[in-house]
Amino acid sequence: MKTDALRQLYLDFFKSKAHKIFPSDSLVPSDDASLLFTGAGMNQFKPYFLGLKKDVKRAASCQKCLRTADIGCVGKTAYHHTFFEMLGNFSFGDYFKEEAIEWGWEFVTKELKLSKEKLWVSVFQDDDEAFNVWKTKIGLPESKIVRMDAVDNFWPSNAKLDGPNGPCGPCSEIYAGEAPGKGVEIWNLVFTQFDRQSDMTLLPLPQKNIDTGMGLERTASVLQDVDSSFDIDAFKAIRKELKALLKSGQDERRRENAVMDHIRAAVFCIADGVAPSNIGRGYVIRKLIRAASDHMAKAGVLESGTLNKLVPAVVDTMRFAYPELAKLEKNIKQIIQNEEASYLEVIHTYVPQLKRELASLKKDEAVEALAFKYRDTYGVPYDNIVECIEQSGFKLNLERFNEYLEGQKKKSREGTKITSEIFSKDHSYVLIEGLPSTEFLGYTKLESEAKLLRIVRDDKSVPVLKTGEEGLVFFDKTPFYAESGGQVGDTGEISARGLKASVFDTQWIEKCAMHQVKVDQGVLEAGNIYTLKIDFQRREDIMKNHTATHLLHGALRKVLGGHVKQSGSLVAPDRLRFDFTHFGAVGADKILEIENLVNVQIQKNTKLDKKLMSKDEAMKEGAIAFFGEKYGEDVRVVCVGDFSKELCGGTHLNSTGEIGFFKITSESSIQAGVRRIEAVTGRWAEKLLLQNKQELKAIIDEFRIEKETNILGKIKEVKRYVEILKNKAFSLASNKLVEESKNKIEKAKDIKGIKCWDFTLSGADLNLIKKDLAVLDSQNYSYAGVIYSTFFGQPSYYIVGSGDSVQRGLNCNEIIKNVNQKINGQGGGRPNFAVGGLKEPPSPEKINDIITAGTANIINAIQRI
Numbered sequence: 001m002k003t004d005a006l007r008q009l010y011l012d013f014f015k016s017k018a019h020k021i022f023p024s025d026s027l028v029p030s031d032d033a034s035l036l037f038t039g040a041g042m043n044q045f046k047p048y049f050l051g052l053k054k055d056v057k058r059a060a061s062c063q064k065c066l067r068t069a070d071i072g073c074v075g076k077t078a079y080h081h082t083f084f085e086m087l088g089n090f091s092f093g094d095y096f097k098e099e100a101i102e103w104g105w106e107f108v109t110k111e112l113k114l115s116k117e118k119l120w121v122s123v124f125q126d127d128d129e130a131f132n133v134w135k136t137k138i139g140l141p142e143s144k145i146v147r148m149d150a151v152d153n154f155w156p157s158n159a160k161l162d163g164p165n166g167p168c169g170p171c172s173e174i175y176a177g178e179a180p181g182k183g184v185e186i187w188n189l190v191f192t193q194f195d196r197q198s199d200m201t202l203l204p205l206p207q208k209n210i211d212t213g214m215g216l217e218r219t220a221s222v223l224q225d226v227d228s229s230f231d232i233d234a235f236k237a238i239r240k241e242l243k244a245l246l247k248s249g250q251d252e253r254r255r256e257n258a259v260m261d262h263i264r265a266a267v268f269c270i271a272d273g274v275a276p277s278n279i280g281r282g283y284v285i286r287k288l289i290r291a292a293s294d295h296m297a298k299a300g301v302l303e304s305g306t307l308n309k310l311v312p313a314v315v316d317t318m319r320f321a322y323p324e325l326a327k328l329e330k331n332i333k334q335i336i337q338n339e340e341a342s343y344l345e346v347i348h349t350y351v352p353q354l355k356r357e358l359a360s361l362k363k364d365e366a367v368e369a370l371a372f373k374y375r376d377t378y379g380v381p382y383d384n385i386v387e388c389i390e391q392s393g394f395k396l397n398l399e400r401f402n403e404y405l406e407g408q409k410k411k412s413r414e415g416t417k418i419t420s421e422i423f424s425k426d427h428s429y430v431l432i433e434g435l436p437s438t439e440f441l442g443y444t445k446l447e448s449e450a451k452l453l454r455i456v457r458d459d460k461s462v463p464v465l466k467t468g469e470e471g472l473v474f475f476d477k478t479p480f481y482a483e484s485g486g487q488v489g490d491t492g493e494i495s496a497r498g499l500k501a502s503v504f505d506t507q508w509i510e511k512c513a514m515h516q517v518k519v520d521q522g523v524l525e526a527g528n529i530y531t532l533k534i535d536f537q538r539r540e541d542i543m544k545n546h547t548a549t550h551l552l553h554g555a556l557r558k559v560l561g562g563h564v565k566q567s568g569s570l571v572a573p574d575r576l577r578f579d580f581t582h583f584g585a586v587g588a589d590k591i592l593e594i595e596n597l598v599n600v601q602i603q604k605n606t607k608l609d610k611k612l613m614s615k616d617e618a619m620k621e622g623a624i625a626f627f628g629e630k631y632g633e634d635v636r637v638v639c640v641g642d643f644s645k646e647l648c649g650g651t652h653l654n655s656t657g658e659i660g661f662f663k664i665t666s667e668s669s670i671q672a673g674v675r676r677i678e679a680v681t682g683r684w685a686e687k688l689l690l691q692n693k694q695e696l697k698a699i700i701d702e703f704r705i706e707k708e709t710n711i712l713g714k715i716k717e718v719k720r721y722v723e724i725l726k727n728k729a730f731s732l733a734s735n736k737l738v739e740e741s742k743n744k745i746e747k748a749k750d751i752k753g754i755k756c757w758d759f760t761l762s763g764a765d766l767n768l769i770k771k772d773l774a775v776l777d778s779q780n781y782s783y784a785g786v787i788y789s790t791f792f793g794q795p796s797y798y799i800v801g802s803g804d805s806v807q808r809g810l811n812c813n814e815i816i817k818n819v820n821q822k823i824n825g826q827g828g829g830r831p832n833f834a835v836g837g838l839k840e841p842p843s844p845e846k847i848n849d850i851i852t853a854g855t856a857n858i859i860n861a862i863q864r865i
Contacts (some may be wrong), residue, residue, distance in 0.1 A: 001112070001220070001223045001224070002220075002233050003085075003216060003217070003220045003232060003233055003234045004320045004321065006087075006112075006216060006219060006220055006223065007062050007085070007087065007216060007321060009111055009112075010060070010062065010087045010107070010214070011060055011061075011062060011087075013103075013107050013111055014058075014060035014089045014103075015060070017058070017089075017103060018058055019058040019059055019060040019089055019090075020056050020058060020059050020060070021059075021060055021061065022044065022045075022059055022060070022061040023061070024061060024062055024063045024064045024085075025038055025043065025044035025061075025063060025064075026038065026064075026272045026273070027064050027065075027066050027268055027269055027272045027274070028272050028273060028274060028281065029043055029044070030044075036280070036281060036284070037065075037066040037067075037068075037269075037281065037284070038063065038064065038065055038066065039065050039066060039067045040063070040065060040086060040088075040213060041061055041062075041063040041065070041086045041087070041088030041090070041211075041212075041213055042088065042090065042211045042213075043063070044061070044063070045059060045090055045092070047510070048090070048092040049092065049167065049192070049209055049211070051093075051207055052510060053510075054092075056092065057091065057092055057093065057094040058089070058090070058091055058092075058094055058095070059089070059090045059092075060087075060088065060089040060090065061087075061088055062085055062086070062087050062088075062216065062321070063085065063086045063088060064083070064085060064268055064272075064322075065083070065084050065085065065086050066082060066083050066265060066268075066269065066284075067082060067084075068082050068284055068287070068288070071287075071288075071291065074257070074258050074261050074262070075254045075255065075256075075257040075258030075259075075261065075295075076254060078184075078221075078227060078228040078229065078230075079184065079215075079217075079218055079221075079228070079229050081217060081229065081261050082261055082262065082265045082288065083261060083264045083265035083268055083269075084215060084216065084217050085215075085216035085217065086213050086214070086215060086216065087213070087214040087215075087216055087219075088211070088212050088213050088214065089103070089210070089212050090209070090210060090211055090212070091209055091210035092207065092209055093207035093208065093209065094210075095210065096191065096193075096208050096210060097129055097130050097133055097172075097189075097191050097210075098133050098137060099210075100189050100191070100210045100212065101130065101133045101134060101137070101138065101172065101189065102133075102137060102138070104174060104187055104189055104212070105138050105174075108174060108186070108187070112219075112223060114176060114222070114223075117178070118176060118177065118178050118183075119144075119174060119175065119176060119177075120140075120144040120145075120146065120175050120177060120179065120180050120183075121134055121140065121144065121145055121146070121172060121173060121174050121175065122145075122146045122147070122148045122152070122153055122172060122173045122175070122180075123145060123146070123147055123148070123153060123170070123172045124147070124148065124149075124150065124153040124154055124170030124171065124172070125147040125148060125149055125150075125153070126170070127153075127170040127172070127191075130170065130172045130191065131145055131147070134172070143180070144180065146180045146181075153170060153171050153172070153173065154168065154169070154170055154171065155168060155169060155170075155171050155188075155190045155192075155211075156168060159196050160196065160200055160202060161200065163196065164196070165195075165196050165197060165198060166195065166196060167192050167194070167195060167196075167205060167209070168192065168194050168195075168196050168202070169190060169191045169192040169193045169194050170190075170191055170193075171188055171189060171190040171191065172188075172189045172191070173185050173187065173188050173189070174186055174187040174189075176222040184218055184221070184222065185218070186214060186215065186218050186219045186222060187212065187213070187214040187219075188212065188213050188214075189210070189212045190210070190211040190212065190213075191208070191210065192205065192208065192209040192210070192211055193205055193208045193209075215229075217229035217232060217234065220232040220233070220234070228257070230256075230257040230260060230261075234317055234318070235260050235317075236317075237313040237316060237317050238260045238263070238264070238310055238313045238314060238317065239256060239260060240313070241309060241310050241312075241313045242256055242259060242260060242310060243256070245296070245301055245306050245309065245310075246296070246299050246300075246301060252299065255295040255296075255298070255299050258291070258292065258295050259292045259295050259296065259307075259310075260310075262288045262289065262291055262292035262295075263292055263307060263310045263311070263314060263336075264314055265285075265288050266285055266288050266289050266292070266332075266336060267311055267314045267315070267325065267332055267336075268322075268325075269281070269284075269285045269288075270285070270328070270331075270332045270335050270336070270581075270673065271322075271324065271325055271328050271332060273565070273567045273568075273581070273674075275335055275581075275671045275672045275673040275674050276289060276335070276339045276671070276672045276673075277671045277672065278376075282671055282672075286339065286379065289307065289336060289339045289340065289343070290339070290343045290346075290379055290381065291381070292307055293307060293339075293340050293343040293344070294343075294381045294383070294384075297344075297347065303344075305337050305340065305341075306340065307336050307337070307340050308332075308333040308334070308336040308337040308340065311329060311332055311333045311336060312329065312333075315329050315332075327562050327563060327565075328563055328565060328581065329563070330561065330563045330583075331563040331564075331565075331581045331582065331583055331673060334583030334584070334673065335583060335672055335673035338583070338672055338673070339672060342379075343379065346378055346379050346380055347380075347384070350374060350378040350379075350380050351380060351384055351388060354370075354374050354380060354385065354388050355388050355391075355392065356830070356831070357370060357813070358370070358388060358389065358392035358394065359392060360811045360813055360814055360831055361392075361394070361814075362814075363393065363394075366397070366400070367389055367394045367395075367396060368396065368397055368400040368401045368403075368404060369404065371385050371389065371396055371401055371404075372401060372404035372405065375405075376404075376405075430459075431454075431456050431459075431472065431474075431509060431514070432474070432509050432510060432512040432514075435453060435454060435474055435512050436453075436476065436512075437511035437512065438474070438475065438476065438477060438478055438482075438511065438512050438513040439476065439477035439478075440477070440478065440479075440481070440482075440513070441477055441478065441479045442478070442479040442480060442481045442490070442534070442651060443610075443651065445479045446479055446533065446534050446536050446539070447479060447531065447532065447533040447534070448477065448478070448479045448531075448532055449529055449530070449531055449532070450475035450476055450477045450478055450529070450530060450532050451475060451476045451477075451527070451528070451529055452473060452474075452475055452524065452525070452526050452527065452528055452529075452530055453474045453475060453476055453526065454473070454474045454526060455471055455472070455473050455474075455524065455526050456471055456472040456473075456474075457469065457470070457471040457472075462526075463525065463526055464523050464524060464525045464526070465501070465517070465519045465523070465524040466519060466523055467519050467520070467521055467522065467523070468518075468519065469518070469519055470516070470517065470518045470519075471516075471517060471524075472514050472515065472516055472517075473494075473514075473515045473517050473524065474512055474513070474514060474515070475513070475515070475530075475532065478506075478513050478515070478532055479532055479533070479534055480492060480503060480506040480513060480515060480532060480534055481506065481534075481539070481650070481651055482506040482507050482508040482513040482514070483505075483506065483507050483508065484508055484649060484650070485569075485571075485648060485649060485650050486549075486568070486569030486570055486571050486650075487542060487546055487571040487650040487651070488542065488570070488571065488572050488573075489505050489506035489507055490503070490506050490534045490535065490538070490539060490542075491503055491504055491505065491506075491534070491535045491538060492532070492533050492534035492535045493532075493533050493535075494515075494517060494524070494530050494531070494532055494533075495530065495531045495533070496522075496528065496529070496530045496531060498521070498522045498523075499519075499521065499522035499523065499524060499530070500519075500520045500521040500522060501517045501518065501519045501520060501522075501524055502517060502518050502520055503515050503516065503517050503532075504516055504517070504518065538573045539651065541573035541574065541681075541682060541683070541684070542571055542572065542573050542651065543651050543652055543653045543658075544653060544658065544659045544660070544681045544682045545571045545572065545573070545575065545576040545679075545680075545681050546571045546576075546648075546650050546651065546652055547608065547640075547652045547653045547656060547658075547659060548576060548598065548602075548659050548662050548679065548681045549569060549571055549576050549578055550638060550640060550644045550646055550648070550652075551597075551598045551601050551602070551640060551643065551644060551656065551659075551662070552576070552578055552594070552598055552662075552677065552679065553566060553578065553580075553624070553644065553646070554597075554601075554640070554643045554644035555594045555597040555598050555601075556578075556580055556582075556594060556677075558597065559590055559593050559594050559597065560582055560586065560590070563581065563582070564580050564581060564582060565580060565581045566578065566579070566580055566624075567579040567580055567581055567674050571650065574680070574684050575665075575678060575679070575680050575684065576678070576679050576680070576681070577676060577677070577678050578676070578677050578678075578679075579670060579674055579675070579676045580674070580675055580676075580677070581673055581674060581675075582673070582674075582675045583673055585667070585669065585675070586667050586675060586677075591664055591667055594664070594677075595662065595663065595664050598662045599661065599662050601640065601641075601643055601656050602656045602657060602659045602660070602661065602662060603657070604641075604656060604657075605655050605656055605657030606640055606641045606643070606655060606656045606657075607654065607655045608638060608639065608640055608652055608653060608654060608655060608656070609638070609639040609640075610636060610637070610638050610639075610652065611636070611637055611639075612634055612635070612636055612637075613634070613635065613637055614633060614634055614635070615631050615632070615633060615634070615635045615647075618635050618637050618647055621637075621645065622645055623635075623637050623645045623646060623647050624645065624646045624647065625646075625647045631647055635647045636648060636649050638650075638652055640656060659681050659682060660681060660682040660683075660685065660686070661681065661682065661685045661686065661689075662679060662680075662681050662685065663679060663680050663681075663685040663688055663689065664677055664678070664679045665678045665679055665680060665688065666678045696708070696711070699711065703715075703718065730767075730768065733763070733764070733768055734768060734771050734772065734775075737761070737764060737768060737769075737772045738772055738775045738776070740759075741759065741772055741776060742776070742781075744757045744758075744759055744785075745757055745776070745781055745783050745785075748783070748785075751859060751862045751863065752862055752863070752865070753782060754782050754783060754784050754802075754805050754808075754810075754862050755781070755782060755783045755784070755785075756783075756784055756785065756855065756858055756859055756862065757783060757784075757785040758785055758786045758787070758788075758851045758854065758855050759785060759786075759787045759788070760787075760788045760789075760847065760851065761787065761788070761789040761790075762789070762790055763789075763790070763791060764789045764791060765789075765791040766796070766835070769787060769789065769798060769800075770833075773800055773833070776802070777802055777803055781802055782802050782804050782805060783800075783801070783802045783805065784799075784800070784801045784802070784805050784810055784812075784858045784861075784862060785799075785800055785801075785858065786798070786799055786800075786819075786850070786851055786854025786855055786858060787800060788847055788850055788851060793841070794837075795837070795838055795841060795842055795847075796835055796836065796837055797819070797825070797835070797836045797837075797850050797854065798833070798834065798835050798836075799812040799815045799816045799819065799829075799833075799834045799836075799854060799857075799858070800812060800832070800833055800834075801831070801832050801833075802832075803832065805862075806831045806832045808865050809864070809865035810831070810861055810862065810865060811831045811861070812829060812830065812831055812832055812833055812834040813828050813829050813830060813831055813834045814861070815834070815854070815857045815858060815861055816828060816829065816834035816835075816836050816854075818853075818857045819836065819850065819853045819854050819857055820836055822849070822853045823838075823846065823849050823850055823853055824838075825837065825838055825850075826838075826839075
């Protein structure tokens with residue numbers, strides 16, 4: 001049975017058991033900031049497990065998952081993957097052990113037609129209930145029901161002793177194998193029935209849940225009778241393409257498996273909006289791509305543009321379940337190619353640089369900090385680092401190196417809400433417990449009456465807010481738009497007789513609108529009716545920017561191509577920001593074309609069509625969904641003629657002409673494969689144009705330009721003149737500096753045939769100093785010196801050495817490290833040239849300290865060689 005057929009068969013089976021079928025969530029959890037990636041089918045159902053949502057009792061899905069904890073095992077074992085698909089069925093306070101076990105057995109024996117004689121199961125050692133279901137209901141002999149301890153058959157593993165606190169429970173696993181201890185686990189049934197406490201007691205949960213997971217690739221390997229999940233049909237096309245690229249070697253199959261896994265992971269992550277970077281999710285993807293590149297390099301493939309050749313095979317293999325990949329294929333290929341080229345630059349540039357730095361170290365110096373720098377900053381693979389270290393006669397202290405790695409991981413998590421708690425309950429959920437959903441009136445009303453249901457102050461529910469106090473308030477209905485889909489929340493006021501309060505932000509917590517308020521006058525009291533009124537001028541500006549964002553998105557797709565996908569946005573009153581997938585900078589000509597396209601749509605004054613329809617119907621009509629947003633069965637679609645059609649719950653104008661004017665203010669890169677455009681509309685665009693006109697007038701007056709048409713010519717003329725003067729000044733300064741340097745060297749103290757000198761300069765930059773030293777080297781001067789210089793107020797100091805002094809053993813980088821320690825400076829460099837800097841301008845005494853410390857360390861270094 002093919003994997004596509006298995007996936008569909010599973011979902012159809014549980015649909016017949018009254019389960020609601022959910023599509024896979026993004027690999028970037030859309031509603032859960034506590035997770036780095038989606039790693040299990042249950043992740044998207046967290047609100048149901050926590051009892052915060054109750055509209056669904058039974059669910060099933062096939063979830064894209066990413067787990068990288070065991071990345072080192074991928075390729076070495078038969079079943080380890082970073083990217084995989086997890087089939088799962090779930091119950092939220094509905095059915096429990098008996099049905100879960102019976103349906104699981106029915107599916108594997110009747111639908112998959114696996115022989116009962118070649119199946120066995122495990123249960124938690126104390127779970128007599130599950131044991132009895134298997135024995136009496138299913139009819140398995142006791143010899144095929146294995147009791148296992150809490151490490152193997154409790155979820156989370158050994159939770160009673162090790163934690164974490166929260167929902168947990170025993171599990172039962174189905175194995176494909178002729179006898180206990182043989183075969184492969186294909187299905188895990190988790191019976192979430194306890195609430196673990198800090199004192200390690202397990203209290204019964206009021207709502208018992210079912211959470212199951214069947215690995216698609218593992219199960220397919222059993223059905224297709226192959227020895228590894230890398231041999232199933234989903235990998236055949238990828239392996240064929242890979243074999244054409246790889247050169248043979250003894251570890252060929254292990255490398256093939258690892259590369260196939262990593263390229264699948266990279267393709268799906270990039271498709272879900274994650275691009276390679278040095279932090280967070282992007283760091284994980286960079287690590288995966290570079291690990292794959294490293295496997296290719298060690299197999300003899302050192303050319304860039306090889307990994308991206310595997311992308312079409314991945315897209316074609318997975319297109320049945322994930323048709324969206326085809327639209328993004330071009331962008332995914334480009335991002336992977338760029339990252340691969342970056343990796344090869346690392347190998348060719350930074351590995352030799354690491355070897356040079358290691359050569360400059362003393363034999364007793366620790367290398368862990370240096371190893372971490374090359375691993376973290378430059379991305380040099382661990383194996384290459386260890387090889388360089390050992391070849392240089394050093395040994396890496398793995399424990400100390402791992403401390404640096406853990407520090408980096410901690411830093412990566414800082415500023416996020418990522419946690420190891422599987423059922424960590426966002427504090428905001430507590431604020432809305434027991435509250436009904438807020439009815440949003442803001443599409444048609446700017447002002448309305450509403451009942452105040454709850455007031456929260458200092459994380460506690462309070463009956464009133466008095467004059468001067470701030471708090472969070474929840475109403476039964478509201479005209480205030482709560483921040484969502486990139487559109488910022490409304491502001492405005494709440495009023496009644498004797499009461500006036502300012503609303504300075506509105507946010508969603510699940511389906512409840514939370515208004516952040518300050519009471520300006522009177523008392524705000526829960527249970528009363530109040531008038532809510534939004535700031536309409538601000539809302540109108542926001543609507544202009546939101547409608548313009550849709551036009552911008554449409555223009556980008558028309559000018560750059562259908563691969564453009566929204567990766568984030570901000571719709572504020574004074575500006576808009578749109579992040580999108582694209583593999584290179586958008587040139588000035590394209591920016592102008594995009595801007596003109598948007599303004600043409602504004603001039604057409606096209607009426608916007610906003611309508612509700614089913615999500616399936618909307619997608620069939622070609623509506624575009626926004627990245628990171630989750631949609632219900634019914635969605636709101638905003639159409640601008642045939643130019644734009646998007647799923648959107650935001651507020652919009654009635655027609656495009658109300659925008660007035662659209663102006664792009666910047667285009668930039670925010671990470672690999674993701675660009676950002678910022679723009680303004682309406683009165684803010686008019687304000688910008690007025691500022692530009694005033695600046696242009698100032699330029700005309702300053703340069704005494706007679707006609708506006710001559711501005712560019714005049715600027716080019718001035719630029720040429722400045723360049724001529726600059727070159728003349730540089731030449732004069734260089735000649736003068738060379739003569740002064742020669743005089744300094746000739747009068748300097750000679751130590752072992754090396755002239756030791758110091759120099760204090762003003763107005764000399766790095767280029768001038770390097771030119772000076774190049775002339776000295778060309779005339780075979782033998783020297784070592786310390787230079788202090790300021791350039792436009794920026795102080796720098798240099799430790800320099802001639803080529804022959806370096807060959808004799810002088811190391812400027814080592815010397816400057818010692819100087820930095822004495823003067824609290826920072827910097828470094830190469831054996832012949834190192835530069836340091838200070839955080840603050842130095843006093844004359846500090847400058848003298850730099851010269852003294854530099855000279856003393858140079859003399860000591862020369863005397864040792």
